[in-house]
Amino acid sequence: TKTRQILSDGEFARTLERLAFEILERHDQSRRLALVGIQRRGVELADRLRRLLENRLGQEVPLGKLDINLYRDDWTTMESQPRxxxxxxxxxxxxxxxxxxxxxxYTGRTIRAALEAILDFGRPSRVELLVLVDRGHRELPIHADYVGKRLDTSKRERIDVLIQERDERDAVVLTEE
Ligand code: 5GP
Ligand code: MG
Known part of the structure; x- marks a missing residue:
């Protein structure tokens, strides 16, 4: 196995700051802004972004959570239909x-399921997507509005996203089996 560091901890933090600024640029009317993180690490990322946004805006930004079934979260044994x-x-x-x-x-199927779940709750005026890494291989017409890092990966590669809150450090690492 070969591994390559894609983002160091400093680059990780700067990437989140840049993403927060991109959000603020598009949401100067921020009254109804809310974040929804996808378990697991999407929630920690959303929580970091929330703190950056709240500091800038001086207002609370609500945070929701969606749990994708475990098989899907452990994406090495991914099901084709995330729920x-x-x-x-x-x-x-x-x-x-x-x-x-x-x-x-990756394929976009998790986001499709997430959108369906959100729309069960009501009718948002807009939904956008932020991802730390876009690794390509989409199978549905889904794209991210805010992207930390685009990586052309092969299907045999995997990306490990390490987050302080869970993994004791911030990093993005690419591993080829
Ligand atoms: P998709 O549904 O787009 O095929 O896959 C996206 C979901 O699977 C995300 O929730 C993501 O956490 C997980 N996933 C897919 N590929 C990878 C990967 O290479 N690394 C990590 N950490 N998660 C992945
Ligand atoms: Mg996930």
Whole structure:
């Protein structure tokens, strides 16, 4: 196996800051802004972004969570049909401006399922997608509005996203089996 570091901890932090600024650029009318993270690491990323956004805006930004079934989260044994197993959306979805947050975007099937789950709660005025890494190989017409890093990966490669809150350090690492 070969491994290559894609983002160091400093680059990781700067990438999140840049993404937060991109969000603020598009959301100067930020009253109904809300984040929804996809478990697991999407939630930690969304929480980091939330802190950056709240500092800038001086207002609270609500954070929701979606749990994708475990098989899908352990993406090495991915099912082809990700399902949302648990939802925690503690804000009114009607007329909200939601930013979905996930660590890695791949086929797009997880995001499709996440959108379906969100739309069960109401009618947002807009939903956007933020991912730390877009690794390509889309199977659905889904794209991210905010991308930390685009990587042309082969299907045999995998990306490890390490996050302080879970892994004791921030990093993105590419591994080829
Ligand atoms: P998709 O549904 O787009 O095929 O896959 C995206 C979901 O699977 C995300 O929730 C993501 O966490 C996970 N995933 C897919 N590929 C990778 C990968 O290379 N590394 C990591 N860490 N997660 C991945
Ligand atoms: Mg995931």
């Amino acid at each position: 949302i197993s648990r939802t925690d959306i503690p804000f009114p979805v009607d007329d909200s401006q939601i930013i979905l947050v996930d660590d890695v975007l």
